[in-house]
Amino acid sequence: MAEGRRTIVQWLLGGGFTASIASFVYPALRFMIPPSIPEASVNEVPAGKVTDLKVNAGKIVKFGSRPALLVRVSETEFKAVSAVCTHLNCTVQYQDASHQIWCACHNALYDVNGKVLSGPPPAPLEEFAVRVRGDEVVISKRA
């Protein structure tokens, strides 16, 4: 009987001790997980003046917290795609000689619409809508 009571007391003490230590360890573990920070969703950004970009040239512009690639295909036509390679997140660039978008990290090739031409990317680059408002080029997400 005394043995049984002792076991109960030992369990209570042990359980209480473990719980109190856990009350310190648990917050420490939770603390290590970074909180999710909601980003202001960006749907449209100004990408500079029409005259800033020559024909058959591209430039990286900030689209929210991620880069986008704006390409001037002709005097009147612009294309814009996400500049984040769908393979491993590298930032792509426009190659004027081949009129293609190239990712230097693993030699991926896309056309100016973001379609995969060769290399390891599993998906095309997200395509954005481009409008010219006055003398300014505006990039926006497609509906």
Place this chain on the structure above:
Amino acid sequence: MIAPGAKAGIAGWLEERLGLSAIREFASHKTVPVHSATVWYYFGGITLFLFIIQVLTGMLLLLYYRPTPAEAYESVQFIVTRVEFGWLVRSVHSWSANLMILAAFIHMFSVVFLHAYRKPRELAWLSGLALLGLAMAFGFSGYLLPWNKVSYFATKVGTDMAASVPVIGEALARFLRGGDEVGGATLTRFFGFHVAVLPGITTMLLVVHLALVQKAGMSTPPWLAADKIRSMKFFPNFFLRELMAWYAALGVLGSLAALFPWDLGEKADPFASAPAGIRPEWYFLAPFYTLKLVPAHVWKFEGELVGLLGFALLAVFWVLLPFWGVTKEGMVRTRWVTGAGVALLSYLVTFSLMGYFK
């Protein structure tokens, strides 16, 4: 469940490589004296425990803290408002820092009043005082890191005090500030001191201090006859009691941190006036209030310089306690040392209270 054979196998494997039986053998012979003042033996261990808490919570805070004037305050604000349990982790770090210094002071005064500094423990006394100095340097450097108004001006005052040291003062202040003024360079520097330089030196000195205490064994008060002192085994008797003391300290720390979360204050503004009621951490209050009382000029000298000189003399006197507190024949001057201890303790308590309330 591990089979007994496998358990013995693992123990044997570890024994061959680590020689744990020698440590067990050593621990089984170590004893701790039991007398009316045994309770004071726990405070060194509690100080060590709180230091461990500081290291652990400091590592957690490093996951989010950013040491630049533009981001420091915001990153601490982010920790306390956005990160899960961030307020608690920061509060535990701040409370533990203060409790650690309090425990170190109690440990130091218990060593004085029990005359544990005497031969052959002079080096343990000196290394202990150096550790207390390092703990205060931790406090001073960590105080600036949230980059709030109070900490900014406290650092201005503190580094300005360093500048008034004769000959090397200006160079010392420049070294501390990383420039002529307290600014971004100071914050980066203090961060470096706080998380790299001071922990490195402290860890090394702590090992030395513990080894010295281990070498000399636990001291007993000189008025107790050596043959009449009982003792208990260090392991497991004292060890388990020490663990319970640590557990109690953890309880006090957790309660204080949860019930009285540490305030963040307002962000520092180098072009704003110092806020009313500004004062340093409690362990700097006594010198802070003393310097308030010293007149602008004492004879031909600047009052601040005289005050600092007084502190320096007091520090030297205190550091040399094991040497002036014992006669050539090895007898402890108990009355002198106890008197000096009471005087210093009274000064620290009285002036800290006046610094706090006035």
